[in-house]
Every structure is written in structure tokens, then in C-alpha cells.
């Protein structure tokens with residue numbers, strides 16, 4: 542007789558690019574969970590994603606799945622501004638929650654979420670900042686902590702996407718894309734961001750709808766570490782996310798060598814991943830496996846809603862900096878509640 546617990550009964554809400562990817566991840570690549578519900582008002586998408594998960598039923602609204610499917614957990618992969626309407630009823634139902642990033646697109650909404658969560662006995666929400674599970678980011682974080690190369694002085698981050706969807710706005714550069722660096726910079730440096738500034742170089746004429754792309758976002762931390770983020774989301778050639786860390790006595794680079802490098806016929810070449818699904822595929826798998834394992838114990842094991850709230854405060858200042866052209870201070874209205882103290886090795890220091 543097996544001692545393993547019954548699989549976690551998961552609903553995936555939002556069956557677009559990320560939601561469908563999570564359905565196949567749970568069904569094919571990780572253990573301890575099963576997708577029993579796929580929710581999307583777009584019936585074709587819900588049906589296509591559910592077809593990859595034997596036994597999963599489709600629903601047009603999360604409330605219908607909640608009433609019908611005996612859920613233990615939910616993965617939320619709707620657009621960011623639609624996370625809160627799923628998170629709040631999921632909290633009320635006491636489900637384990639993995640919300641895709643961002644936790645929410647406004648500080649006000651993030652505050653409502655953390656207030657609702659603190660009415661429970663313990664954190665239920667993990668936020669999908671998957672870079673915290675990526676080998677390169679973890680190695681870099683350890684290098685910074687070790688002090689082996691002296692103090693960290695600066696980070697050069699490149700965040701390049703092949704192209705943007707039609708509804709992608711200038712603020713989305715910050716709230717949807719740079720939100721990853723907004724999360725990983727404090728994670729690597731070990732201290733919060735205190736200011737944001739945005740510089741806009743010459744525009745890429747291939748960016749749709751007049752989008753001012755690329756932009757350079759300067760994130761400054763408490764001790765003066767400066768992270769310079771090139772957000773550049775219409776590069777055409779592929780998906781590339783790199784970080785070069787400048788220390789007092791050394792430089793470390795991550796994200797540059799994902800694949801084999803071949804020298805042949807007078808040239809050296811290496812392929813570029815087409816999208817985040819390949820670049821961070823292993824990180825998503827570890828993220829979801831650790832979330833499932835923790836949910837079986839009534840815990841989370843990764844970035845919390847508190848981390849999501851902190852990121853939304855910085856993103857707010859970033860959107861303001863896009864408009865003002867000035868360095869904008871980041872002011873966190875709240876102290877970290879004891880409720881969010883955690884033993885997860887992937888939590889912010």
C-alpha cells in the first residue's frame with residue numbers, strides 16, 4: 542500500500558499561453574497533483590487545455606468550478622488585472638493558491654489581497670516569480686551572499702522578448718515585464734529597492750502601435766547597488782534574459798549559455814530560446830513541484846503575497862517614473878507583518 546497522499550485537486554484558471562503550459566506541466570512533468578478543472582470563458586481554449594489532462598472538466602467561471610469540483614488548490618493564469626477576482630474567493634475557500642505574476646497590477650489591489658489573506662491562519666498564496674527557482678539566479682544569489690568577490694556594486698540586466706501582443710502598453714513594460722527584475726533584484730542583492738528611474742532611448746520602429754520600446758529602468762537598492770535593466774520587447778530574434786553582476790573584485794554572468802556553443806565554418810554559434818517557456822522551463826517545473834509539495838503540508842515554498850505587494854509598490858513608482866522622467870522614490874507604507882515570516886529558502890532575506 543502506498544503512503545503517498547491523494548493528489549492535490551487543482552483548478553487552472555485562464556487557459557491561455559501560461560495556463561495551458563501549467564496544465565501540461567502538472568499532468569506530464571510533476572507529481573502529487575492532478576488538474577480536475579480548467580476555467581476559461583473562451584470555451585475553445587478551455588477545451589484544448591483540458592484535453593491534455595485526463596478527467597479534467599471545463600468551466601466558464603471560477604465560481605462554477607469552486608461549487609462543483611472539490612478543489613484543494615488553484616493556479617491563476619488570467620491577465621494580471623483579473624487575478625484579484627479569483628484570489629479572493631479562493632482564499633475564502635481556503636485553497637492553496639499559485640498566482641501567476643504580478644500578484645496584481647495595482648498597489649490598492651495587492652493591499653486588499655494581503656489583508657484578506659491575513660484573516661486566515663497562514664499564508665496560502667505563492668506568486669509565480671519563477672526566476673527565484675532558476676539555477677543561474679540561485680547561484681548568483683549565493684555568490685553575492687558569500688562575499689567571495691567582494692561587495693556587489695551593480696547589475697546589468699537584459700530582458701529581451703521577440704515581440705509584444707497587440708494590447709501591450711507602455712506601462713506593461715514595467716508591470717508585466719520588468720516586474721521580474723523588480724522581484725529578482727532584491728532577491729539577489731538581499732535588500733529592497735528604494736528608487737526607480739526610466740530612460741527612453743531611440744525607439745525601435747518595429748515595436749507595434751507607437752510603443753516606446755526599448756527603455757532603460759534603473760533600480761537602486763538601499764546600499765546603493767544599481768541595477769540597469771534593458772527592457773527590450775520587440776527584438777525579433779528570440780527570447781533572451783541575462784544578468785551581469787559587477788563585484789569589487791570580479792564579474793559574474795548568468796543566462797548567456799543556455800545551449801551548446803558550436804564553432805564551425807569560420808563562425809561561432811549558439812541558438813537562442815524562442816520564448817520564456819523554453820528559457821525558464823526547468824524553473825517553472827521546480828516552482829510548481831515545490832508549490833504542490835508545500836501545499837500537501839499546508840505551506841507555501843517560494844515568493845509570497847508579501848513579495849507580490851512589495852513588487853507592486855516598486856512597479857507603481859516605475860510607471861510614475863516613465864511619465865515624470867525623474868528618479869522616483871519607492872515608499873513602502875507597511876512593515877512586513879509577522880504573518881509573512883517564512884522558513885522557505887526562496888523567500889526574500
Ligand SMILES: NC(=O)C1=CN([C@@H]2O[C@H](COP(=O)(O)OP(=O)(O)OC[C@H]3O[C@@H](n4cnc5c(N)ncnc54)[C@H](O)[C@@H]3O)[C@@H](O)[C@H]2O)C=CC1
Nearest residue numbers: 555556557558559560580581582583618619620621641642
Ligand atoms: N511567469 C512567466 O514567465 C509568465 C507569466 N505570465 C503571466 O500569466 C498570466 C496569463 O498570461 P498569458 O497566459 O500570457 O495570457 P493569455 O492572454 O494567453 O491567457 C489568459 C487567459 O485568461 C482567460 N481569461 C480571461 N478572463 C478570465 C476569467 N475571468 N476566468 C478565467 N479565464 C479568464 C482568457 O480568455 C485567456 O485565455 C498573466 O498574469 C501573465 O503575467 C505570462 C507569461 C509568462
Ligand SMILES: O=C1[C@@H](O)[C@H](O)[C@@H](O)[C@H](O)[C@H]1O
Nearest residue numbers: 642702717718719721774817
Ligand atoms: O512574464 C512574462 C510575460 O508576461 C512578459 O510579457 C515577458 O516580458 C516576460 O519575459 C515573461 O516572463
